[in-house]
Amino acid sequence: MPFDVLRVRQDFPVLGREVRPGVALVYLDSTATSQKPRQVLEAMDAFYRRSNANIHRGVHTLAEEATAQYEEARARIARFIHAPSPRQIVYTRNTTEAINLVAYAWGRAFLKPGDRILLTEMEHHSNLVPWYLLAQERGLTLDFVPLTDDGHLDLEAYRQRLSDAPRLVAFTHMSNVLGTINPAKEMIAQAHQAGAIVLLDGAQSVPHFPVNVQELDVDFLAFSGHKMCGPTGIGILYGKMHLLEAMPPFLGGGDMIKAVHLGSFVPNEVPYKFEAGTPAIAEAIGLGAAVDYLEQIGMEAIAAHERELTAYALERLEEVPGLHLLGPQAGEKGGVVAFTLDGIHPHDIAQVLDHYGIAVRAGHHCAQPLHERFGIPATARASFYLYTTREEIDKLVEGIYQVKKLFG
Amino acid sequence: MDDLYREIIIEHYKNPSYRGKLEPHDIAFADSNPLCGDHIEIQLRVNPEGRITDARFDGHGCAISQASADLLLESIIGKTLDEVKQLNRQHVLDLLGIELGPVRMKCALLSLKVLKAGVYGLGSADDSLVEE
Numbered sequence: 001m002p003f004d005v006l007r008v009r010q011d012f013p014v015l016g017r018e019v020r021p022g023v024a025l026v027y028l029d030s031t032a033t034s035q036k037p038r039q040v041l042e043a044m045d046a047f048y049r050r051s052n053a054n055i056h057r058g059v060h061t062l063a064e065e066a067t068a069q070y071e072e073a074r075a076r077i078a079r080f081i082h083a084p085s086p087r088q089i090v091y092t093r094n095t096t097e098a099i100n101l102v103a104y105a106w107g108r109a110f111l112k113p114g115d116r117i118l119l120t121e122m123e124h125h126s127n128l129v130p131w132y133l134l135a136q137e138r139g140l141t142l143d144f145v146p147l148t149d150d151g152h153l154d155l156e157a158y159r160q161r162l163s164d165a166p167r168l169v170a171f172t173h174m175s176n177v178l179g180t181i182n183p184a185k186e187m188i189a190q191a192h193q194a195g196a197i198v199l200l201d202g203a204q205s206v207p208h209f210p211v212n213v214q215e216l217d218v219d220f221l222a223f224s225g226h227k228m229c230g231p232t233g234i235g236i237l238y239g240k241m242h243l244l245e246a247m248p249p250f251l252g253g254g255d256m257i258k259a260v261h262l263g264s265f266v267p268n269e270v271p272y273k274f275e276a277g278t279p280a281i282a283e284a285i286g287l288g289a290a291v292d293y294l295e296q297i298g299m300e301a302i303a304a305h306e307r308e309l310t311a312y313a314l315e316r317l318e319e320v321p322g323l324h325l326l327g328p329q330a331g332e333k334g335g336v337v338a339f340t341l342d343g344i345h346p347h348d349i350a351q352v353l354d355h356y357g358i359a360v361r362a363g364h365h366c367a368q369p370l371h372e373r374f375g376i377p378a379t380a381r382a383s384f385y386l387y388t389t390r391e392e393i394d395k396l397v398e399g400i401y402q403v404k405k406l407f408g
Numbered sequence: 409m410d411d412l413y414r415e416i417i418i419e420h421y422k423n424p425s426y427r428g429k430l431e432p433h434d435i436a437f438a439d440s441n442p443l444c445g446d447h448i449e450i451q452l453r454v455n456p457e458g459r460i461t462d463a464r465f466d467g468h469g470c471a472i473s474q475a476s477a478d479l480l481l482e483s484i485i486g487k488t489l490d491e492v493k494q495l496n497r498q499h500v501l502d503l504l505g506i507e508l509g510p511v512r513m514k515c516a517l518l519s520l521k522v523l524k525a526g527v528y529g530l531g532s533a534d535d536s537l538v539e540e
């Protein structure tokens with residue numbers, strides 16, 4: 001079935017709304033969070049209306065149904081990223097919590113003073129601050145792979161920093177500001193040769209193009225449900241089994257234990273030892289439905305659609321006088337376009353665009369070191385997904401001309 | 409567009425009357441809005457009776473943050489420090505004459521926060537200074 005963006009749009013109720021009477025929504029902020037198709041909303045609604053119960057406890061019908069749906073979703077998510085086993089899929093709240101889980105459980109257990117962690121200048125704060133906290137606590141040394149002026153990682157510098165034998169390398173698969181898609185497979189292989197394990201931040205890659213954890217040979221992969229048509233409050237940590245098994249538990253509480261006695265406990269097996277307390281059950285089921293939805297449309301088709309849109313957007317935006325684009329050229333990046341306009345603060349750009357119903361993000365997008373690298377406090381950012389159209393990009397460009405007119 | 413970018417805001421943003429430095433000055437304070445990187449520094453000259461005789465601001469940021477700083481300083485010349493301590497967020501909103509959501513509210517109130525922290529002689533600016 002060929003990709004039909006207008007048919008896709010009919011699945012997303014919010015895309016039909018007006019921001020104000022007569023002003024249609026142009027949603028260009030999917031990198032912050034994606035919109036949700038009715039298939040996901042209906043799956044969550046059906047769970048609450050029919051099967052709501054706590055999981056892994058109780059033998060009544062509803063508890064069995066809830067547990068089955070929760071675990072089926074885990075299996076679908078495992079298949080989606082080609083994980084060998086659903087047991088390697090740990091439910092978290094989001095990418096941030098998945099990365100923190102590795103920092104706390106793996107980092108505290110296996111890193112010692114003087115050990116090095118290698119990060120990059122293009123990371124989201126969620127893949128920086130957990131390591132800063134761990135470094136402070138454990139006396140670790142942090143290194144950073146620098147960026148080139150055109151928004152790529154400096155891979156020569158990466159190889160040099162690997163010679164310092166970092167224990168862990170953590171980097172983003174795709175930058176949430178520059179859109180740069182990093183050569184993860186090659187970088188992971190080089191890190192492994194240097195003796196490091198690798199955590200890949202997949203928050204922007206898993207929603208937008210096919211990601212195969214076995215082909216990448218990645219040790220940990222973290223991503224969020226809400227950026228891939230799923231609900232907020234659910235994220236995933238994938239890990240290699242031997243690493244997950246060696247790690248101590250993360251949070252303590254119910255469900256993460258096999259047995260509890262006065263003064264001692266026996267941890268549950270992987271992945272349950274990392275899932276303390278009643279989890280986001282409906283949200284996990286919603287993410288399972290999101291994965292089904294994306295697979296049914298096809299991740300290759302989605303990626304192709306976004307590539308075409310990004311090329312078109314860059315071509316149109318390059319024509320605008322005084323507009324400066326950040327990041328690589330079309331063909332080397334995903335559907336994220338960050339830009340500045342001479343003499344106009346990004347907040348003002350976003351505010352004026354909102355007047356025309358156009359939703360973009362303004363600020364440092366939780367990547368302050370990246371903005372410092374390019375010597376700018378903030379950017380405006382438009383981002384695309386499977387439901388974005390060329391007409392919406394035309395509206396963005398028209399809106400930018402209105403911004404320039406107002407402040408000109 | 410009239411609702412958010414009234415002519416007065418664009419005018420004070422593009423052609424501020426109180427942008428610059430004041431040397432010598434009696435009170436100075438600076439703060440940033442970490443969310444968007446807006447930065448405002450305010451310098452005041454105060455006479456022996458505790459009345460503000462001149463004021464300047466410097467900094468960078470969006471039109472709302474910079475225009476509200478200019479409008480605010482214009483409104484406090486001749487006021488006593490005690491009068492400035494009584495200013496609340498409504499004073500700034502009245503000057504701007506617009507409705508603001510919670511995100512832009514921080515931009516609009518940054519200059520008042522900086523002003524009050526300076527006048528009170530505080531070590532740091534806190535949101536409680538501009539609460540309703």
